[in-house]
Amino acid sequence: xxxxxxxxxxxxSCAPSRSRRSRRSRxxxxxxxxxxxxxxxxxxxxxxxxxxxxxxxxxxxxxxTYADRPWxxxxxxxxxxxxxxLIDPPAPEEADWQKLPRPITTVxxxxxxxxxxxxxxxxxxxxxxxxGKDEVSQFSPLTIDVVVQEGDLIGGALRxxxxxxxxxxxxxxxxxxxxxxxxxxxxxxxxxxxAIIGNPPGELGLIPEQKLDNPKALRESLPKILDYQxxxxxxxxxxxxxxxxxxxxxxxxxxxx
Numbered sequence: 001x002x003x004x005x006x007x008x009x010x011x012x013s014c015a016p017s018r019s020r021r022s023r024r025s026r027x028x029x030x031x032x033x034x035x036x037x038x039x040x041x042x043x044x045x046x047x048x049x050x051x052x053x054x055x056x057x058x059x060x061x062x063x064x065t066y067a068d069r070p071w072x073x074x075x076x077x078x079x080x081x082x083x084x085x086l087i088d089p090p091a092p093e094e095a096d097w098q099k100l101p102r103p104i105t106t107v108x109x110x111x112x113x114x115x116x117x118x119x120x121x122x123x124x125x126x127x128x129x130x131x132g133k134d135e136v137s138q139f140s141p142l143t144i145d146v147v148v149q150e151g152d153l154i155g156g157a158l159r160x161x162x163x164x165x166x167x168x169x170x171x172x173x174x175x176x177x178x179x180x181x182x183x184x185x186x187x188x189x190x191x192x193x194x195a196i197i198g199n200p201p202g203e204l205g206l207i208p209e210q211k212l213d214n215p216k217a218l219r220e221s222l223p224k225i226l227d228y229q230x231x232x233x234x235x236x237x238x239x240x241x242x243x244x245x246x247x248x249x250x251x252x253x254x255x256x257x
Contacts, residue, residue, distance in 0.1 A: 050062055050063045050064060051093060052092050052096035055076075055234070055240065055242070056182045056186065056232065056242070057181070057182040058078065058079045058101075058180075058181075059078050059234070060077040060078075060099065060100065060101070061074055061076050061077075061240070062074070062075055062090070062093070064090045072198075072237070072238060072239065073088075073090060073116070073236070074235065074236050074237070074238075075088055075089035075090050075092075075116065076089070076236070077089070077100055077101060078155070078158070078180075080155045080157050080180075081156070083104065084100065084101045084102065084105065085105070085106040085107075085108060085154060085155045086104060086106065086107045086108070086118075086121060086127065087108045087110065087236065088109060088110055088114040088116055089107060089118065089121060090116045091116075091117040091120055103125070104127050105127055106127055106128055106146075106154065106155055107122065107127045107128070107129045107130065108131070108154060108158070108171075109129060109130065109135075109139070109144075109193075110132075110171050110172065110173070110192070110193025110194065110236060111132075111135060111138075111166060111169075111170040111171075111193045111194050112135055112138035112167050113194065114236060115139065115142060119142070128145035129142070129144055129146070130144070130154060131144045131146075131147065131148070131169070131171070132149065132162060132170065132171040133148065133169060134168045134169030135168060135169025135170060135171070136169065138167055138168070148160045149162065150162040154173070156179055157176055157180045157183075158173045158174070158191075159173065159174040159175075159176055160172075160173065161173065161174060161224065162221070163192075163195040163218070163225070164217050164218070164221050165212060165213065165215065165216075165217040165218020165220070165222075166194045166207065166212050166213060166218055167213050170194060170195055171193070172190065172191060172195055172225060174189075174190055174228045174230070175188070175189040177229075186231050186232045187232075188229040188230030188232070189230055189231075189233075190225060190230040190232070190233050190234070190245065191233075191235075192233065192234075192235055192236065193237070194207050194236070195221075195222060195225075196222070196233075196252070197235060197238040198235040198238025198240060198241065199239075201238070201239050204241075204248060204252040205238075206218070206256075207237070219256050223253060226246065226249065226250060226253070230246050231243060231246060232245050233245035233246075
């Protein structure tokens, strides 16, 4: 990892439903008159925001939906000894900010379309933004602070998996059981951005093909996740799978053509 200055079981195994409410604007505690334009813009987005909860021990999730997306957009916070790592985080509800475990040191972006509110977390907490080596140019003009590649370890626990296809440098993350108790107890935890999504609810799928840079490359890269042992699959788009995830993924990949 190197520093850079530039930028199944089935439906019942998925996460239980979360309370939600629709807002015309988000109430962010640090957005006030005179705030930078990008923060003011964040507060004006029409969004349904999901309440933050601890989905697994030491792992928190929250999310939102937008009018043009038929599935949930989830963020995750993983509390690690060296600081909390956020993955593809949207801004939480105002009351949920205090639930985030501190200190927040890192924001991992799995792909170019999951910037979400990463800049907000860097501005407010000084978190470093991390992304895959082959994806850095896709984020321009956003500055990426730390670049990672296949096999790197983030936060001493999250193993990087390069999954090109949707975009050239998309990454998945494997929470190494040897370095995290919840992953060890669950039989392994895998996190994916857009490589696989949890839509329709209770099922696995791919994002619409017109949004894939290279559908063939994605289908060729996905089988490598079966090299990892995992029973929980945390998805940044759509519903996560908390039991029997590897079998569910294997069945899904066997149907891809």
